[in-house]
Amino acid sequence: MNLTRGQRAKIADLVPGGQSLILGVAAEAPGLVIDFACFGLDAQGKLSDERYMTFFNQPTTPCGGVRLETPPGDTTGFAIDLGKLPATIERLTITAALDGAGTMSQISRGHIRFMGASGEVARFAFTGADFASERALMLLEIYRKDGIWRTCALGQGFNGGLDALVKHFGGTVAEAAPEPPKSAPPKPPAPPVNLSKITLEKRGNSVSLDKKSGGGHGEILINLNWTMRAGAVKKGFFGGTQSNAIDLDLGCLFELRDGTKSVVQALGNTFGNFFGPPYIMLDADDRTGTRSEGENLRINGKHWDEIKRVLVFAFIYEGTPNWAEANALINLKTPDQPEIEVRLDSQNNSLPMCAIALLENDGGSVRITKLVDYYRAHPDVDRAYHWGLEWVRGRK
Amino acid sequence: MAINLGKGGNVNLSKEAPNLENVLIGLGWDARATDGQDFDLDASLFMVKEDGKVPGDTYFIFYNQKTSPEGSVEHTGDNLTGEGEGDDESVKVTLSKVPAEIQRLVIVVTIHDAEARKQNFGQVSNAFVRIVNRDNNQEVVRFDLSEDYSTETAMIFGEIYRHSGDWKFKAVGQGYAGGLHALALQHGVNVG
Numbered sequence: 001m002n003l004t005r006g007q008r009a010k011i012a013d014l015v016p017g018g019q020s021l022i023l024g025v026a027a028e029a030p031g032l033v034i035d036f037a038c039f040g041l042d043a044q045g046k047l048s049d050e051r052y053m054t055f056f057n058q059p060t061t062p063c064g065g066v067r068l069e070t071p072p073g074d075t076t077g078f079a080i081d082l083g084k085l086p087a088t089i090e091r092l093t094i095t096a097a098l099d100g101a102g103t104m105s106q107i108s109r110g111h112i113r114f115m116g117a118s119g120e121v122a123r124f125a126f127t128g129a130d131f132a133s134e135r136a137l138m139l140l141e142i143y144r145k146d147g148i149w150r151t152c153a154l155g156q157g158f159n160g161g162l163d164a165l166v167k168h169f170g171g172t173v174a175e176a177a178p179e180p181p182k183s184a185p186p187k188p189p190a191p192p193v194n195l196s197k198i199t200l201e202k203r204g205n206s207v208s209l210d211k212k213s214g215g216g217h218g219e220i221l222i223n224l225n226w227t228m229r230a231g232a233v234k235k236g237f238f239g240g241t242q243s244n245a246i247d248l249d250l251g252c253l254f255e256l257r258d259g260t261k262s263v264v265q266a267l268g269n270t271f272g273n274f275f276g277p278p279y280i281m282l283d284a285d286d287r288t289g290t291r292s293e294g295e296n297l298r299i300n301g302k303h304w305d306e307i308k309r310v311l312v313f314a315f316i317y318e319g320t321p322n323w324a325e326a327n328a329l330i331n332l333k334t335p336d337q338p339e340i341e342v343r344l345d346s347q348n349n350s351l352p353m354c355a356i357a358l359l360e361n362d363g364g365s366v367r368i369t370k371l372v373d374y375y376r377a378h379p380d381v382d383r384a385y386h387w388g389l390e391w392v393r394g395r396k
Numbered sequence: 397m398a399i400n401l402g403k404g405g406n407v408n409l410s411k412e413a414p415n416l417e418n419v420l421i422g423l424g425w426d427a428r429a430t431d432g433q434d435f436d437l438d439a440s441l442f443m444v445k446e447d448g449k450v451p452g453d454t455y456f457i458f459y460n461q462k463t464s465p466e467g468s469v470e471h472t473g474d475n476l477t478g479e480g481e482g483d484d485e486s487v488k489v490t491l492s493k494v495p496a497e498i499q500r501l502v503i504v505v506t507i508h509d510a511e512a513r514k515q516n517f518g519q520v521s522n523a524f525v526r527i528v529n530r531d532n533n534q535e536v537v538r539f540d541l542s543e544d545y546s547t548e549t550a551m552i553f554g555e556i557y558r559h560s561g562d563w564k565f566k567a568v569g570q571g572y573a574g575g576l577h578a579l580a581l582q583h584g585v586n587v588g
Contacts, residue, residue, distance in 0.1 A: 006518030008546040134431060152518060156430035
């Protein structure tokens, strides 16, 4: 079912049972940085309890009724169990807000879709033509009316961006984030329990993801997460960045079958494109390492045939190179495949760049090889792997 | 107690509200909270004969022609934004003064310039249309436009019609493409 802007429906008419569903959100918007959130609002439409704002730094509500969960192929998503929400929450509004320059009219296409137990059941698709100068949007609402949960494909917003959105929900916007209290640096967390994951322990280890019947690999999600973490505090939605943070950037060199070679990274705002060449997209630049989900590089596995090889790297953009403290971990996920972990061990602390893994198209399969080599800069990595790009200095 | 009529439902206004004489058709909606063009909803009324056509253009009561020739129907004025509480636009009818040749009063709600502004009722918050007995302020019938007509841009709310000496109300609740212009043509108005 396709929902048009303004269209309303009962949740039970969209999702069998009308209780639990996943909202998948995606936006293809070259050059824009969009933050998505879910606001849990009271009967007056206000955010009277900030714990009911679900976003990258607060991935779940206290009741568990809303939590971050990204369906394959989407940019982000929210798993919603209406039965778990307290009676005080009358409305869930899914929002999008720009971080940085631009307007929503630059979105080339996007959607928010309802996923039930058996897959997609409804979709609200939008493009930049639906918007003008908005810098924040209320994409979709799920709300209770006369005891019945309903939805509206809102698609309306505010030129004033996140500040106007927050005011609309009854919040106030802090002028500047206060200095975080000094505290002892927390110990790095213990290594996570490995549940059906493949860990590439030694340099040169490789694993092959066999191509499934029907072609394509779905989305290959490469996640970089790290703990930086001297005096780390939870960063607010509009909080400042930390002075002693390590800004670790995820990126990749790619080479397509047709010979196209370039780089996807935050530096120079070359965020890539998921739906068109290079079919690789970087979707968040975490300046502090405090986003719970870190940075994500997504490869559109449907177009794996057009990709020859991808070299995933991490780069310390700001802060002293200190890989031991960063405690970085790369995680590769493909649908229906075990997760693959690469820990950035064998650290060389004097060099800011780490070539992490090489993904190669091996007769349609994805062959992943652990590298974890450290370099001084991009051109050195390029030379080491015979990529053949020309390099100039850039800034974010 | 208002009656929530489904599409095509009937209610006998004379029986529901004995001695019904003064009727108010109220249209209300919330002003737009987001950025973008205002939501401008309009309530209009066609006073039609047995054949479904107006006797003349002056029996089309809308924002540019606020009273019928004999004064039985009166539009209280155009609201361009929805600003204000309760009914934002209303049409008052004195049933005993309606000329004998008029068999039906057709009530419509439209969004002004909906096509150019890419708007529908679902984008508007808390849009409703209702009939109120003005003598006791009792709401007789109410439609929720935002919820139940979300993808429509114009709708025929219903008809107040003569039946065996009584006035009845039929809830039509039918969405209508083409807006007020097409509705006026259908009811025999010479639209420029």
